[in-house]
Amino acid sequence: MIKNNVKSLPKAKTSKMDLSTKISVFFITTIVLVILAVLVGYILYKSVPVFKEFSFFKFLFSGMWAPARDGEDGSYGLGKIILSTLMMLFLTLLFAIPLTIFSSLFITEYLKNRTKKFVITMIQLLAGIPSVVFGLFALDQIGPIFVAMGAPTSGNMMTASFTLAFMALPTMISLSVNAIESVPEGHRFASLGLGMTKEKTTFGVVLVAAMPKIITAIITGVARIIGETMAVILIAGNSTKGLNTGDGFFGFIFSSIRTLAGTIGLEMLENHGTTHESALYAIGMVLFVIVIFINLLIIAVGNINNKKTKSIKNLKHKKTKSIKNNYRYDNHNLNILVHTYTEKRFAKKVNSFILNFFMISSTAIIVGFTSWILLTVMIKGIGGFDSAAFVEIEGQRSGIFALLFTTILLVLATIIFAIPLALIVAIYLAEYAHKDSKFAKVIRFSINVLASTPSIVFGVFGLSLFVVGMGIPMSIFAASLTMTIVILPSMITNFEDSITGVPLLYKEAAYGMGMTKTGVLLKVIIPNSTKGLVTATILAVARIIGESAPVYLTLGTAVRMPSEGFFSSGATLTTQIYMMASEGNDPHTLGVAYQIALVTIFLVLGLNFLSKYIGFKLNPINKKISIKMRFKLFIGMFTWTSIKKVSLKTKKDTISLYKKWINFFNFKRMKIYIKNAKTRNKVIKTIKSESKLKSKSKNKTEIKESEN
Structure with a gap:
């Protein structure tokens, strides 16, 4: 009886007011849907004229974008622009994905209380910075660094990719943190209980369990990267010639490029005729199709995740069966394996040190970049x-x-x-x-x-x-x-x-x-x-x-x-x-x-x-806390003492990791490790050979029984 009451709400009294409210809600919802449908339909309608002169495939894959001017015939091909956009996206993800994964894991699995709040607040500050401010900062600060490295101008593909990575990071990290926090605690406890290190648990269990949702977060960040307009116009160079493949590697990564969204922003207010305007609308249609594909991909990843949980259970069942049938461990061999494997500490410590180094450095890079851009705007804004x-x-x-x-x-x-x-x-x-x-x-x-x-x-x-x-x-x-x-x-x-x-x-x-x-x-x-x-x-x-x-x-x-x-x-x-x-x-x-x-x-x-x-x-819950206390709690996150505590803690952690790594890097332990590895491999070979002989003898007996 209780379950039925929870599932179904009591029937509400119906009245004329309810009917009119329902009709009003339906009517306004329909209006909103019509507005959104008109948006899509209008863009498709305005894209038609360009396809009367140029075929769809020529428009997408032809490499020349040269709008008609002074009565000359124009060429509208997006091949080079699409290739430049995809290359910029690839470089951006090359920066963004490692930073997202390492920093998200470090925030959720290693940071606690005050330090965690401080780092998350810094990421939220980064998310609140408008895109044009990113463009101004990149043009003034990041571009000259790449010029010193050999770039011809501040506006190039590398400047745009590096800046867009930090623009997309807040969205990607916030969604990834939510995904990692949703992993059940039982997964962590089970892994640690089996003797796995904290780092092995983090990357081998937690990351694997949260990976489908992290992929969704990365795909969401891709939509932000492709759609950015004004900042890219400021820092990408805006050349329609495409990628520079004739001046080596540095010439390639420092190419002056133009993106799909940037082309619309640059030319829409100064278009040269109906065909040119229609071509710009067609670029909008291409962007819209890309966004639809991204959303379908997110849905597909979610469905794969649901199917994956079922398949994992079946695989585990099959593996346990095969292990039971094939391998038999006696007490002597098992003792040797356990003893030699527990001595394998050097590799574990090196692995833990490397993973900790990447997690700490990724989080430090994000916090440092946020501080850099905010301090630059404050100093130059107040100084000038x-x-x-x-x-x-x-x-x-x-x-x-x-x-x-x-x-x-x-x-x-x-x-x-x-x-x-x-x-x-x-x-x-x-x-x-x-x-x-x-x-x-x-x-x-x-x-x-x-x-x-x-x-x-x-x-x-x-x-x-x-x-x-x-x-x-x-x-x-x-x-x-x-x-x-x-x-x-x-x-x-x-x-x-x-x-x-x-x-x-x-x-x-x-x-x-x-x-x-x-x-x-x-x-x-x-x-x-x-x-x-x-x-x-x-x-x-x-x-x-x-x-x-x-x-x-x-x-x-x-x-x-x-x-x-x-x-x-x-x-x-x-x-x-x-x-x-x-x-x-x-x-x-x-x-x-x-x-x-x-x-x-x-x-x-x-x-x-x-x-x-x-x-x-x-x-x-927070009503009892006074306004003065709330203000102190908020300001306390940004005081010098709290920042000092965070930096001292990370400093102590890194020093302890260095000490542990140095302590385990000695030749005596390496000799013991090599010796144990040899004995362990011999035992494993003997176990495998014995299991093969047993399986062969079983097969022979089964064949004889079937013949008889």
Whole structure:
């Protein structure tokens, strides 16, 4: 009886209000789906003209991209651009994957309490830095390092790959940490109980168990790398000639390249005719197809993981049978094997030292890079502080105040559109849609695809539909409509998670008291999911501030006060950083760009910490803790003493590892190890030969019995 009551909720009273609420939710959900379908359909429609002149395969695999100019015939081939994008992706993953795996394992399996919180906070700080700030930093700091190594300019494939690796790391690490933490503790205890070292357990058991989800995290990072636009435009070089294969290895890795997303961002506002514009839309279609393929790959990896658990059980059963049938150990041989194997310590210690070294160094690299970029922005932003820039930037009508005001208006307008739409769709998915229905699965898949779609694709859609098609001028209003579509998928997902997080007992109690479905929604579900809704909204605001590609295409680039309200054109903080960074290496210009970057980072990181603070405050467990104590706990993570403790601990760990390695590196122990290895191999050979003889004799007896 108890099980049946838990599975099925009490029937709610139906009323006209419930019917109207249900119809409204269905209607607005349908509108959102229609908007998303129009986005895809419009991009496909605008891509058609280029395929009338060029075949699909010629467009994809031809190597020449030369848009028509001054009446000349153009050539639109993506072969070299696709190859450059894939090569940049390969180099980026070459940096990102080892750092992700080693640092994620070190964070989850070795760090504890305060140190773990400190490292995770540093990774979250890295995630909060806007992409254009990465581009500005790479152009000013990373590019010159590669120039000193032989690169012709700061903008090249190596600079772009190295920077994109650190841009994708926060997403990849956070998902990987969640995957590793979900591995049952029993796996670790069983491995350690069998005598395996901590490092062997971490890499041989925990990593293997979490690998499918880690692969999913890496695939998600691939979507971020391929879709990045404005930062890549600043640091990749933007040459359409493709990879440099004539100047050796260094000439190859320092090639000036152009990516798919970067081509759209560079040429959309200055396209030369219908065919050129259609070719840019076709690039957007290619990016969209890549994103769909990535999401299908994530689903396939998840299904493989489910099948793998079943196959592992069958394999274990088969292995135990074969071992029982083939090998017989007597006490003498078994004692020799155990004794000689326990002396095999040198190899274990070397292996542990190497793995520890890579884990510690990977985590240190990430923390060091985050500190490097934040300190650079702070030092250059404060060092080159110009109070006059807040009122008027040189060569512009207004200053940073105008940029800040325009950004705030864009945030307000976007949130006004996005919150109701996202909330209603989330309510439909959480409360009305059946979990096993194909329609709900299609909606969720579409939302996941759009959540990982490059923002430049949304920018192109907004430019064509809202600005060109509907005649809305390039303004805050047009940019807010575009940004609503950009943040809508992630907001729907976060809102749905917060709504489904409301305990089932709350709903049962409300229905048991005779409340209607609408009453439960308004008085139970939404109030109890306020924490998640507010947090998701603040994170969406931080993304609006950090985005630049869609805003660049729909708002404009002129620095001016928004005197016409929501119909004013202008520039936001991030688009102005992009414009100033692309102008050149003038020290004064870069100083003002760093100043704007400092304001942007303070805004974005402040909003991220505000979301955490609200989540902490709304948690009933933490209500007894005073605000003063919370502030001390937060500041305590960044004090010199806490940082010193972290560095001293890692220093002690590395010294102890070096000492252990040196102690075991002696010739006497190596002689013992070699001698034991020889005896162990002899015993194993004798056991195998005896088992073969026994199996042959068994086969002969079976044959004789069958003949008789």
